[in-house]
Amino acid sequence: MPSKQVIYTGRVQGVGFRYSTKQIASGYEVVGTVKNLPDGRVELQAMSQDADELEDFFVAIDESNLGSLIKDREVSVIPPLAGLRGFSIVR
Numbered sequence: 001m002p003s004k005q006v007i008y009t010g011r012v013q014g015v016g017f018r019y020s021t022k023q024i025a026s027g028y029e030v031v032g033t034v035k036n037l038p039d040g041r042v043e044l045q046a047m048s049q050d051a052d053e054l055e056d057f058f059v060a061i062d063e064s065n066l067g068s069l070i071k072d073r074e075v076s077v078i079p080p081l082a083g084l085r086g087f088s089i090v091r
Contacts, residue, residue, distance in 0.1 A: 002054050003047035005078045010071030012042040018089045020066055025087035028057040032081060035090035047081045 008017070018034045021044060025032065030053065032046030044061075048054040062070065 001047055001049060001080045002051040003045070003078045003080050004054060004058075005076045006044045006046075006058065007037070007074040008042045008044065008070050009040075009073070011069045012066075013040055015069055017042055017066055017069065020064065021061060022087055022089055024060050024064060025057065028060070029053050030057050030087060031084040032087050033084070033090045034087075045078060045081060046087070047084070 013036050018036065021034045021042075025046070028048070029050065030046045030048045032044065034042060034044045037043055046054060046057060048057070058075075061067070
């Protein structure tokens with residue numbers, strides 16, 4: 001099952017980034033988490049049964065109003081996320 005982690009850099013905290021990401025996720029067959037990091041970046045981990053669905057989700061984030069806030073992204077393939085249901089914000 002394809003799983004990826006994306007670390008977003010830019011004006012991504014204090015602007016509703018995590019909430020908006022969760023809203024976008026509701027339109028896709030993905031599970032995962034999004035959380036703020038202490039250094040001002042945001043970490044998104046997502047998984048889908050379908051690699052294209054996962055990529056479409058990431059493209060939707062970039063093409064949303066969040067795209068203008070993102071300065072950079074580091075994408076990594078990660079092991080499948082265990083025990084997750086849905087998409088949630090980690091506090």
